[in-house]
Amino acid sequence: MSQSYDRGLVEDFGRWREFSAGMWAWVFHKFTGWVLVGYLFTHIAVLSTAISAAGQTQAIAAENDVYTTVITALESLLVVRILEVGLLAVAVFHILNGCRLLLVDLGIGLDSQDKSFYASLVLTGAIVVASVPTFLAGVFG
Amino acid sequence: MAERYSSFEPGGRRWLWQRITAAFLVVVLAFHFFLLHFVNHADEVSFLASSARMTDLTYYSLMVLFLITATFHGVNGVYNALENQGLTGTKKQVVKYTLIAASIVLVVQGIRTANAWAGLPTF
Numbered sequence: 001m002s003q004s005y006d007r008g009l010v011e012d013f014g015r016w017r018e019f020s021a022g023m024w025a026w027v028f029h030k031f032t033g034w035v036l037v038g039y040l041f042t043h044i045a046v047l048s049t050a051i052s053a054a055g056q057t058q059a060i061a062a063e064n065d066v067y068t069t070v071i072t073a074l075e076s077l078l079v080v081r082i083l084e085v086g087l088l089a090v091a092v093f094h095i096l097n098g099c100r101l102l103l104v105d106l107g108i109g110l111d112s113q114d115k116s117f118y119a120s121l122v123l124t125g126a127i128v129v130a131s132v133p134t135f136l137a138g139v140f141g
Numbered sequence: 142m143a144e145r146y147s148s149f150e151p152g153g154r155r156w157l158w159q160r161i162t163a164a165f166l167v168v169v170l171a172f173h174f175f176l177l178h179f180v181n182h183a184d185e186v187s188f189l190a191s192s193a194r195m196t197d198l199t200y201y202s203l204m205v206l207f208l209i210t211a212t213f214h215g216v217n218g219v220y221n222a223l224e225n226q227g228l229t230g231t232k233k234q235v236v237k238y239t240l241i242a243a244s245i246v247l248v249v250q251g252i253r254t255a256n257a258w259a260g261l262p263t264f
Contacts, residue, residue, distance in 0.1 A: 011226060030218075033215070036215060037215030037218065040212065040247070041247060050254050051254055060188045060189060060192075063188070067191075068186070071187075072187075084183065098163050102164060138184040139184070
């Protein structure tokens with residue numbers, strides 16, 4: 001049986017200097033989770049413009065219906081593209097750390113759970129940096 | 142030995158469902174990002190293109206399941222986070238039913254949107 005340690009409450013954020021890698025993983029997972037669930041509601045709200053557009057056959061064919069117009073306008077803004085890169089970073093970390101948590105729950109690799117957290121961070125950084133050109137494509141003209 | 146430390150009740154099903162939905166979402170969220178940012182590009186979005194994808198029954202079903210699992214996983218995660226912060230009693234009940242209502246609104250609105258693209262009734 002693995003040893004467990006009482007490191008105190010992670011919710012007591014005032015003692016963040018004493019946090020271990022696993023506690024930071026918990027904090028980052030909660031933070032990215034809040035961002036993702038907030039985005040989910042925003043995402044559906046924006047995509048709902050498709051409901052108003054449905055049935056506007058001519059406008060849809062001409063690609064000037066309300067949905068296409070709203071999304072195109074948003075995607076033309078640099079700040080939206082940068083926020084999308086941020087969203088990618090948040091989503092990738094949540095996915096990779098989520099895989100790590102599923103393994104921890106199954107009791108796999110418990111001794112290296114701190115290393116797998118660092119690996120999640122490094123891999124997130126690498127994937128996000130590599131994705132920047134794709135995410136910013138077309139925004140500069 | 143440290144005390145048991147979890148926001149889930151012993152023997153509860155929410156713990157298991159949070160993990161089952163996580164395993165599904167890991168794959169589908171990655172697919173969603175890849176399809177809509179790398180295969181199709183963000184600046185090329187149009188109603189016609191979204192509609193072409195959503196009229197495929199497999200894609201429509203996957204997206205509706207994605208919406209339901211993401212809503213459950215996200216809202217259940219929020220509820221757990223608030224429980225961790227010490228939410229109890231009447232406030233906890235109010236938060237619980239507010240989150241359930243918000244989830245229902247989100248799923249219904251998401252399905253209406255998917256139906257708009259698929260050419261189905263938006264009720």
